[in-house]
């Protein structure tokens with residue numbers, strides 16, 4: 001990573017728009033832009049104050065490329081922590097390219113993916129978990145994931161880890177000091193206070209590790225499998241939930257052989273609906289592949305919506321009840337909602353009869369008409385009830401990043417070794433090793449411990465210009 005180079009990239013979305021933003025960062029940023037910028041008021045850009053705006057022209061020799069607005073960030077008062085100039089130009093891709101090409105010729109280098117944010121990290125403007133939150137923030141497409149990314153970016157999670165790390169570091173030095181006096185059998189590190197710290201750390205680590213289950217679901221959406229025989233109305237239901245015609249609805253049984261996935265945000269929580277082919281026994285090869293796929297999809301989902309057609313259910317209820325029990329036994333821990341569709345085809349009494357028959361099964365039951373959009377809201381509420389958003393509402397820290405999760409697990413393992421050492425009175429030198437190891441994993445999260453490969457992996461997932 002060469003911080004002495006000055007980098008340039010388009011920071012706004014690629015393609016044409018009303019305006020575009022070109023970001024230049026690095027030691028030469030202001031000099032290089034000043035070379036091609038002619039301010040309307042004829043002032044030297046280099047002599048202007050930080051955080052000021054300047055109107056002028058970008059010129060390639062005598063040729064004017066565009067009239068632009070330049071924002072100046074001097075010293076380390078910028079996102080990247082180094083001199084930065086942001087050029088707002090007109091949004092044509094031609095102008096964007098002309099300006100970037102010009103700056104490259106003048107000595108800038110094209111920024112790599114995430115390099116602005118990586119510099120921000122390397123220059124101490126944010127820690128690693130905050131930098132990663134920037135990527136999440138850009139990718140967040142619903143209220144909940146946005147809230148989590150925002151909290152992480154503001155440092156909620158890393159502050160907590162950094163504080164514990166510091167306390168632990170303190171004890172590590174005291175214990176290591178004891179090693180220097182090993183002949184004299186002294187204890188600089190108060191073992192009672194240390195025990196207390198080790199307990200607190202375990203508590204926090206466990207809470208953060210547990211939060212990952214919630215965080216992961218919120219970040220990626222909750223997968224819901226819609227299961228049912230061909231023609232029960234899966235696609236119609238999906239459309240009703242999505243409120244648009246994305247899935248294919250057809251009258252020919254068995255047409256939904258390919259699974260369709262679609263996303264929907266209910267109450268700020270993302271759901272991923274997976275339309276499956278049902279589990280009807282069949283000799284048809286294509287269909288039996290579909291059934292196998294259905295089971296795989298159920299396996300991967302967190303909620304099962306099991307759909308039946310009201311008219312058929314009326315006639316074949318005993319067969320269907322066996323099917324429901326089969327699914328319940330196969331996936332005992334997955335929330336299951338039995339949905340009777342097409343209730344517009346039955347009388348009130350017939351619907352009541354079905355409800356009675358299913359009472360003993362002790363499953364959640366919804367009666368709907370997907371076609372008439374009846375009962376859809378109740379079904380949505382039912383779905384929401386499966387999501388534990390308690391942590392989110394209480395504004396607790398939620399871990400969403402797999403890398404952090406892995407480091408937290410490893411840190412907990414090490415801390416448990418330290419705990420064991422305390423319980424069994426092991427020697428200070430062995431204890432010191434475990435503590436150092438735990439500190440290492442803490443540091444991995446916040447970026448106090450890094451290597452080029454790790455950084456490369458993290459920032460490669462960013463887009464260029466961020």
Ligand code: GDP
Pocket residue numbers: 228229230231232233234235236237248249250251253254255256341342343344345368369370371372
């Ligand atoms: P899929 O094979 O399970 O995806 O079923 P589709 O969504 O393709 O629906 C099959 C047929 O049932 C279509 O003709 C739909 O219009 C019809 N259908 C779906 N929902 C309802 C409903 O609530 N009432 C009635 N009467 N027909 C429905």
Ligand code: ZN
Pocket residue numbers: 234235236248249250255256275
């Ligand atoms: Zn379908």
